[in-house]
């Protein structure tokens with residue numbers, strides 16, 4: 589029975605969340621030359637749920653190939669991807685401060701969805717889950733947006749905000765999974781890891 593999982597993610601939130609449920613993990617990160625961002629390109633008018641699950645599958649394919657290429661032990665491999673959807677529009681991680689400001693202006697005063705897909709490879713078996721949450725943002729003033737962007741928090745976060753950070757002050761209501769919004773839905777993740785034979 590495996591007692592450890594490979595986490596193929598550079599997101600500090602995902603590490604922290606796995607720690608929170610006591611899952612032992614080792615990082616399985618891309619080589620410096622590997623272009624991880626290229627996996628996240630959106631294809632035309634792809635629906636957000638389809639997009640986030642496709643990207644997660646690509647991340648997992650790359651991680652499993654890395655595990656084999658490095659001759660690592662056959663422990664389960666875990667990947668996830670988070671995206672924000674405003675209607676049919678996909679908002680990934682902002683490219684820069686200006687892009688972050690545009691995303692926050694678009695989210696202001698509206699309800700959006702946060703989708704996180706999780707996938708685990710265990711031998712030949714691939715286990716998958718999708719968490720979908722709804723977040724309603726207050727109407728933000730340009731000054732609030734500018735101050736939040738200047739804090740640096742939006743960078744590296746889908747939709748340019750962090751539920752676990754200062755953005756809590758903008759959120760009127762939330763429905764779904766707090767940890768899913770943060771990047772790794774712990775209920776669904778624990779279910780998948782149990783199916784893969786891990787104690788959690």
Ligand SMILES: Cc1cn([C@H]2C[C@H](O)[C@@H](COP(=O)(O)OP(=O)(O)OP(=O)(O)O)O2)c(=O)[nH]c1=O
Nearest residue numbers: 597598599669670745746749750751769770771
């Ligand atoms: C909406 C939201 C996202 N996020 C983060 C979680 C993810 O790190 C990031 C979404 O980008 P992802 O592409 O899902 O993940 P990543 O590039 O950070 O890491 P990797 O692909 O290596 O696994 O946004 C928050 O931290 N809080 C939030 O409230």
